[in-house]
Amino acid sequence: MTVDHKLPExxxxxxxxxxxxxxxxxIEAAGRGLHVVLVDENPGFGGQxxxxxxxxxxxxxxxAGVRGFCIADxxxxxxxxxxxxxxxxxxxxxxxxxxxxxxxLRGAASALRAKRILLAVGGKEHGLPFPGxxxxxxxxxxxxxxxxxxxxxxxxxxxxxxxSGNVGLIVSYQLMQAGAxxxxxxxxxDRIGGYAVxxxxxxxxxxxxxxxxxIQEAIGLKSVQRVNIGIRSTGEHLSIDADAVLLATGxxxxxxxxxxxxxxxxYEPRLGGHFPRHDDTMRxxxxxxxxxxxxxxxxxxxxAIEEGRLAALSMAFDIGGAHCGDEKARDEIRSRLKxxxxxxxxxxxxxxNCSAAxxxxxxxxxPVFECAENIACxxxxxxxxxxxxxxxxxxxxxxxxxxxxxxxxRCLSVCPGQAVFMVDRRGSLTLAWExxxxxxxxxxxxxxxxxxxxxxxxxxxxxxxxxxxxTMLVTLSMDPSLVDRVRSFRRCDDE
Numbered sequence: 001m002t003v004d005h006k007l008p009e010x011x012x013x014x015x016x017x018x019x020x021x022x023x024x025x026x027i028e029a030a031g032r033g034l035h036v037v038l039v040d041e042n043p044g045f046g047g048q049x050x051x052x053x054x055x056x057x058x059x060x061x062x063x064a065g066v067r068g069f070c071i072a073d074x075x076x077x078x079x080x081x082x083x084x085x086x087x088x089x090x091x092x093x094x095x096x097x098x099x100x101x102x103x104x105l106r107g108a109a110s111a112l113r114a115k116r117i118l119l120a121v122g123g124k125e126h127g128l129p130f131p132g133x134x135x136x137x138x139x140x141x142x143x144x145x146x147x148x149x150x151x152x153x154x155x156x157x158x159x160x161x162x163x164s165g166n167v168g169l170i171v172s173y174q175l176m177q178a179g180a181x182x183x184x185x186x187x188x189x190d191r192i193g194g195y196a197v198x199x200x201x202x203x204x205x206x207x208x209x210x211x212x213x214x215i216q217e218a219i220g221l222k223s224v225q226r227v228n229i230g231i232r233s234t235g236e237h238l239s240i241d242a243d244a245v246l247l248a249t250g251x252x253x254x255x256x257x258x259x260x261x262x263x264x265x266x267y268e269p270r271l272g273g274h275f276p277r278h279d280d281t282m283r284x285x286x287x288x289x290x291x292x293x294x295x296x297x298x299x300x301x302x303x304a305i306e307e308g309r310l311a312a313l314s315m316a317f318d319i320g321g322a323h324c325g326d327e328k329a330r331d332e333i334r335s336r337l338k339x340x341x342x343x344x345x346x347x348x349x350x351x352x353n354c355s356a357a358x359x360x361x362x363x364x365x366x367p368v369f370e371c372a373e374n375i376a377c378x379x380x381x382x383x384x385x386x387x388x389x390x391x392x393x394x395x396x397x398x399x400x401x402x403x404x405x406x407x408x409x410r411c412l413s414v415c416p417g418q419a420v421f422m423v424d425r426r427g428s429l430t431l432a433w434e435x436x437x438x439x440x441x442x443x444x445x446x447x448x449x450x451x452x453x454x455x456x457x458x459x460x461x462x463x464x465x466x467x468x469x470x471t472m473l474v475t476l477s478m479d480p481s482l483v484d485r486v487r488s489f490r491r492c493d494d495e
Contacts, residue, residue, distance in 0.1 A: 006087075006105075007037070007039075007087060007090070007103060007105060007110050007112055008035075008037065008085070008112065009111075009112065009113065010112065010113040010114065011035045011036065011037045011085070011112065011113075011114050011115075012029075012034040012035040012036065012114070012115050012116065012315075012319055013025075013029050013034055013035070013036045013037070013114060013115065013116045013117070013118065013312075013315050013319075014037050014039070014101060014112060014114035014116075014117045014118070015029075015036065015037070015038045015039070015117075015118045015120060016039055016040075016092050016117070016118065016119050016120065016121055016257065017040060017047065017118075017119065017120035017121040017122060017293070017295070018038055018039075018040030018042070018044075018045035018046065018047060018076075018086070018088075019040075019046065019047020019048060019049065019120060019122050019293060019294075019304065020046075020047060020048075020049055020071070020072075020075065020293065020301045020304045020305045020308065021120035021122075021292040021293025021294075021295075021296075021304040021305065021307055021308035021311075022038060022040070022047070022118065022120035022292075022293070022308060023038070023045060023046070023072075023075035023076060023078075023079050023308070024075065024304070024305040024306075024308030024309050024312070025118050025120065025292060025308035025309065025311050025312035025315075026038045026079040026082065026084040026086075026308075026312070027075065027078045027079050027082050027084070027309075027312075028308070028309045028312035028313060028316070029084075029312040029315060029316055030079065030082035030083045030084040031082040031083075032312075032316050032320070032324050033320075033324070034315075034316060034319060034320070034324070035085075036082075036083070036084045036085065037084075037085045037087060037112065037114070038079065038084050038085065038086045038087065039087045039088075039090040039091075039092065039103065040086075040087075040088055040089075040090065041089065041090065041091045042088060042089070043088050043089055044076075044088060045072065045075075045076045045079075045086060045088065046069070046071075046072025046073070046075070046076060047072070047122055048068075048122065048142075048301070049068040049069060049071050049072035049075075049301065050068070050069050050072045050150065051068070051069070051142075051145050051146050051149045051150050052067070052068025052069060052145075052149070052170075052301075053067055053068065053069060053149050053174060053177075054067060054068060054170055054173070054174065054416065055067055055379075055414070055415075055416035055469075056068060056071065056301060056302065056416060057195075057300070057302065057375060057376060057377040057416050057417075058300075058302035058340065058376055058377060058378075058394070059336075059376070059377075059378050059379075059382070059394055060379075060382055061302075061305075061306070061336060062301075062302030062305055062306070062340075062376075063302075063305075064302075064377060064378065064379040064382070064416065065379030065382070065383065065414040065415075065416060065469070066469075068301070069149075071301075087105065089105065089106050090103055090104065090105045090106075091103065091104045092257060093109070094257075094260050095260060095261050095262075096111060099113065100112060100113045101113075101114060101117065114288075115288065115318075115319055116288050116289075116290065116315040116318060116319060117261070117288060117289045117290065118282075118289075118290045118291070118292060118308075118311050118312070118315065119257055119258055119261070119263075119276070119284075119289065119290070119291050119292075119295055120291070120292045120293045120295060120304075120308060120311075121254045121257060121293075121295045122254055122293060122294045122295055123251040123252055123253050123254060123272060123294035123295065123298050124251065124252055124254050125140040125141070125142050125143075125247070125249075125250075125251055126140075126247070126249045126250040126251065126252065127140070127247060127249075128162060128215070128247045128249045130215050130216065130217065130218065131216070131217040131218070132217050132218030132219055132220070132224070133218060133245075135218050135220050135223055135224045136222065136223040136224070137155070137156055137218075137220070137223045137224035137242075137243055137244045137245060138218055138224060138244075138245045138247070139155060139244070139245075139246060139247070140246065140247050140248070141161070141163070141167050141168055141171040141246045141247060141248035142167070142171075143155075144159075144171060144175065144244070144246045145171050145174065148174060148175060148178050149174065154175070154178055154179065154180050155175075155180075155244045155246065156180065156224075156242065156243040156244025157179075157180055157181060157243055157244075158180070158181050158183050158241055158242050158243050158244070159172070159175055159180050159181065159182050159183060159242060159243075159244045159245075159246060160182075160183050160184055160186065160215075160227050160240055160242040160244070160245050160246070161182060161184070161185045161186070161246050161248060162186050162187070162215055162245065162246065162247050162248060162249060163185075163186075163187060163193070163247065163248030163249045163250070164185050164186075164187040164189070164192045164193045164194055164199070164209060164211070164248075165193040165194045165248060165250070166193075166194035166195055166198060167194075167248040167251070168185060168187075168193075168194065168246075168248030169185070169192075169194040169195070169198035169199055169201075169202060170194075170198060171246065171248060172185060172202055172207065173198065173201055173202060176202075176205060176207075176435065177434055177435055177436065178436075179436060180244075182202065182205075182207045183208075183240050183241065183242050184207070184208045184209070184210050184229075184240055185202070185207060185208070185209050185210070186210045186213050186214070186215060186229055187209070187210075187211050187212075187213070188212065188213065188214050188232070189211060189212070190211050190212045191211065192209060192211070195373065195375055195417065196372035196373050197371065197372060197373075197375075197416075197417025197418070197419045198417065200370075200372065200417070200419070200450065201417070201418055203450060203451050203452060204448060204449075204450060204451070204452055204487050204488035205448075205452055205488060205490075206448070206451070206452025206453075206490075207452070210229060210231070210238070212231060212232045212233050213229050213230060213231045213232060213238075214229070214230055214232070215227060215228070215229055215245070216228045216229060216230045216237070218245055223243065224242060224243055224244060224245055225241070225242075225243065226239055226240065226241055226242065227239070227240050227242050227245055228240075250272065251272050251294065251298045252272045252273045252274070252298065253271070253272050253273065253274065253275035253276075253294055253295045253296065253297060253298060254294075254295050255274055255275060255276065255295070258275075258276040258284065258289070258291065258295065261284075261286055261289050262285075262286050263276040263277070263284040263285050263286050263289055263291070264276070264277045264284070264285035265277065268297065271297030271298055271299065272294070272297060272298035275291075275295065275296055275297045276291045276295070276296060278290070278291050278296055280334060281310065281311070281314035281330070282296065282307055282310050282311035282314055283314060288318075290311040290314065290315055291311070292304065292307035292308045292310070292311040293307055293308060299341075300340075302340060302376065303337065303340060303341070306333050306336055306337050306340070307337070309333055310330055310333045310334070310337075313326060313329055313330045313333070314330065317330075336394070339376065339393060339394045339395060340376040340394060340395075342376075342395050351371070351397055352369065352397070352398075352399050352400065354366065354367070354368040354369055354400060355368060355423070355484065357400065357402050358400075358402045358405075359425075361402050361403060363402060363405075364424060364425045364426055365407055365422065365423070365424040365425070365426075366400075366402055366405060366407070366422070366423060367400065367405065367407070367409070367411055367412065367420050367421065367422050367423070368420070368421045368422075368423050369397075369398050369400065369411075369419060369420055370419045370420070370421070370487075371397050371398060371417070371419050372419070374395045374396065374397060375395060376394045376395050377391075377394070377416065377417070378391035378394060378398070379414045379415065379416065380398055380410075380411040380414060380415055380420065381398060382414075383410040383411060383413075383414040383468060384408075384410060384411060385406070385408060385410065386404045386405060386406050386408070387404060388400055388401045388402070388404035388405040388406075389401075389411060407422070408467070409422055409430065409467050409468075409473060410467060410468045412430065412431070412432050412467070412468075412471075412473055413432065413467045413468030413469055413470075413471045413473060414468050414469060414471075415432065418431070418432045418434075420432075421487065422473075422475075423483050423484065424483065425480060425483060426480060427477060427478055427479060427480040427483065428461065428475055428476060428477050428478065428483070429475070429476050429478065429482075429483050429486050430462075430473050430474065430475040430476075431473070431474060431476075431487070431488070432471050432472070432473060432474075433463075433471075433472045433473070433474040434471065434472070438463070438472070439460050439463055439472075439474055439491075440460065440463065441460055441461060441462060441463055442459065442460065443459070443460045443491065444457060444458075444459055444492050445457070445458055445459065445460060445476065445489040445490065445491060445492060446458075446489060446490050446491075446492055447476065447478055447482060447486045447489055448486065448487065448488040448489055448490060449485050449486065449487060449488075450485075450487050452488065455482055455485055455486055456478065456479065456482060457492070458476045458477055458478040458482075458486070458489065459476070459477045460474055460475070460476060460477075460489075461475045461476070461477045462474070462475035463475075474489075476489060
């Protein structure tokens with residue numbers, strides 16, 4: 001990777017922020033022959049991606065089925081190979097009167113003149129004040145994710161998560177992967193806020209969700225030891241033992257630089273609050289300043305990538321004209337963004353009855369898809385070597401042609417939501433498994449249903465990593481009557 005610790009005096013495009021939006025923009029713009037400088041205040045590039053170990057949703061355009069930290073490596077490498085000048089540990093201080101951008105590189109001040117500027121500085125987590133919130137052990141979910149995934153430190157052994165959005169669900173799952181126990185997930189809302197497939201992974205593990213409730217107090221001497229929770233509908237009070245309280249209570253766009261540059265702000269609660277007003281080219285109210293990613297409204301990493309590409313093409317068009325900024329490519333990006341944002345509730349009619357479709361052909365072994373809602377995701381279709389899986393649009397549920405299915409299980413390995421299971425009606429089930437300790441063949445286990453309830457005992461008959469991306473696939477033997485109900489397991493010695 002070409003990483004420089006020197007700054008030029010001028011460039012075509014200055015990109016502030018080396019997360020998914022900034023990197024995607026750098027790849028697009030530098031690939032079109034423009035002089036691009038990418039600066040980030042951190043020692044490395046990737047933004048939030050570097051601490052994300054889960055697989056991403058979306059399509060191949062969004063690196064679906066690939067883990068976040070791998071996407072960061074891929075994007076950083078592509079940006080460097082495209083010719084982008086990447087400058088880490090560099091902060092933007094503001095805009096000088098002569099139009100140059102003031103920068104601080106490792107404490108040394110300098111200035112750079114750019115024809116176009118892209119602000120891709122991401123978002124910031126919300127705090128939540130309550131009695132005891134200053135105790136050690138209370139932190140944001142992002143801080144806990146950084147401790148766990150980057151520094152290999154658990155924030156606690158018995159964790160209470162506040163917030164059931166995707167951040168709360170994903171971080172809870174990752175802490176469980178590292179060996180923590182999630183005591184409960186608490187939310188003031190009456191329904192889970194994140195994707196159902198994320199919630200289902202936790203529910204299969206027996207994690208309790210306490211909805212319509214709020215944290216009242218964290219109690220402890222030198223650190224958190226117990227948390228009091230109030231149930232709004234009944235007035236009931238619960239006391240939960242916990243040595244860490246994690247706050248996944250929302251994100252807001254970072255608007256400090258945009259305001260300093262004179263960009264007008266608008267407000268949309270669904271996108272995190274205030275953010276720079278921009279048009280469909282990602283241009284802000286200041287003609288030479290563009291925005292992308294969470295700083296343009298908090299959405300998903302896949303959206304940030306597309307917005308970065310769109311902003312880069314728009315800036316390239318400004319600088320080099322039609323031959324440099326392809327309008328057709330911009331329209332394609334806008335179409336993908338529209339499809340990606342078109343999330344709607346799934347109806348029973350749209351969901352294929354996998355078992356009925358497979359058994360009608362006389363199959364005894366076949367994959368079952370338990371996608372619960374229409375979210376933008378199709379890596380299973382891309383991964384299927386037989387072309388047996390169809391996802392009509394990016395938000396459609398998968399449909400399987402079981403006459404073409406070979407039972408290779410690549411769909412199990414690649415699924416970001418672990419919502420695919422290989423059923424064998426003769427008495428076995430195969431599922432994706434990402435917890436430690438690594439299970440072993442011959443191990444006796446307790447078979448669990450969708451809510452973590454014990455259904456009986458079984459045995460591990462196979463553990464393999466030779467399918468797809470090497471995610472472990474575990475095969476469990478059981479009474480044939482249980483194959484439609486078992487969706488997880490736990491070790492007998494965990495009882």
